[in-house]
Amino acid sequence: MRTLFTFIFALLLASLQAGLLRYLGGGAVSVSLVLPCVVYLGLFAGNVEGAIGAAAIGYLLDLLAGTPKGLMTFLAVGAFLFCRLVAGAVEARSRTAFAVLSGVTSMVVGLGALFLTRLVASAEAAPGGRLVWRMLVEALLTAVLSPIIRAAMRKLDGLFTREEAGLLR
């Protein structure tokens, strides 16, 4: 159930992103509001639940970005595993660390998409290195906005996590 709600929340964020970017620069800069959801899953969800959630969000990204099916799904699950690995090595649950991790993940996913697209696209249609700086801007904006997504995801999590009475926190 939590995965379903995460998916619906991601769908809402994606729609919000498309609607708002229309007025904020008209798409001159890009931001990924959905990717911090994957980062959140990597840090706070279980293995199976998180991987399924990440795959579902990736599917949504495939659909909205118009990329061939599977590209963003693979990258989203990869991003989930990447966050899991990072979380195992360093403490990344604080707001600042979450923002940094979201930015880094956005950049990694962007570069991954660039690389995988270049593997299959024809020479004429292959994305060029000039898109890297756009991805960098996207990563920075994603990092800046990610604490808001984290707070919203925590609220969403609160709906499914029952507080144990009597325990001191």
Added chain:
Amino acid sequence: MFGLLKRYRELLLVAVLLLLPLVVYFAHAKRQAELSRFDRTLLWLTSPVAKGIHWTVSGAQRGWYGYVALRHAHEKADGLQRRLDFYELERQQFLQDRAENARLHALLGMAEASPARRYQGARVVGVRLDPKGLQLITIDRGSNDGVGRMMPVVVAKGVVGRVHSVGAGTADVLVISDRNSSIASRVERSRARANVRGTGEPWSCRLDYALRAEDMVEGDLLVTSGTDGVYPRGLPVGKVTHLKRTGYGLYQYAEVVPAVEVTKLEEVLVITSPIDRAEESVDPTPAPTPTPTGTPLPGATPAAAAPGGPGAAVPAAAQASPAAPAAPPAPAAQPAPAPEARR
């Protein structure tokens, strides 16, 4: 065996979730998959939010510009009235010029033969100019309004792109700056041919298949040639910049600044009537007058370039499938299926 599977089931599931999409991607990357009913439903679910945001923000803007920003409107109105008087005089002159132009057209036997185009106005309700994916804008008109795939989308300044996918009430438009977009174009001044291809950045495109010998200089305006069967002839595409002509090779290279700023679009027009290829591909410039020896005048563009040359019709498959690798363009004279058939 089952014990092993049971022990590593989480790991296996994650591995499947990771690798399966990769297999699907490599299997289907070269051809665009049709959207399933589920996909269409998901896309449809996103449109009310985008429309809601558009309604809220534009309402607030209307409130601001309709009331608060109307200070000093009287002085502005006086100034505008003076300009209007001046423009009215100019308009009279233009009307006379137009009548003269029509007379000359009739004399040249170039009377309009094609029926008038039909347009569908639409508002931009969402943009997804994602560097990782396609460069799309969402408009608030869909199949219910007669919008179909591959229909050209324009504004007064020039070409915006073409319809990529259509829902009942919305449609996604692949803008010209997308790297999968390729538009057969001509230099307005010299009629030199080339293809304008997107780079993935909203503010720049590049020139493909512009023969080195073609007459082209920086600042030249590129217009659609009409030979790709998607865009009608004569719509502004962009201006040539950063032209590079090396001493060797077949082609010259240039960047193109699109005529339309896709990041500032608010309303667009979808051309819903079919494009008449036969009529569109006719070059409006009279053919070069042959000299007594039968050779064209110097500087005249040859009527048909070598196969695969510039300005050639982009294959329908390459236009229809952004994910598919673009095949080399076919010669302009090659017949292509009617736009209706592609839709």
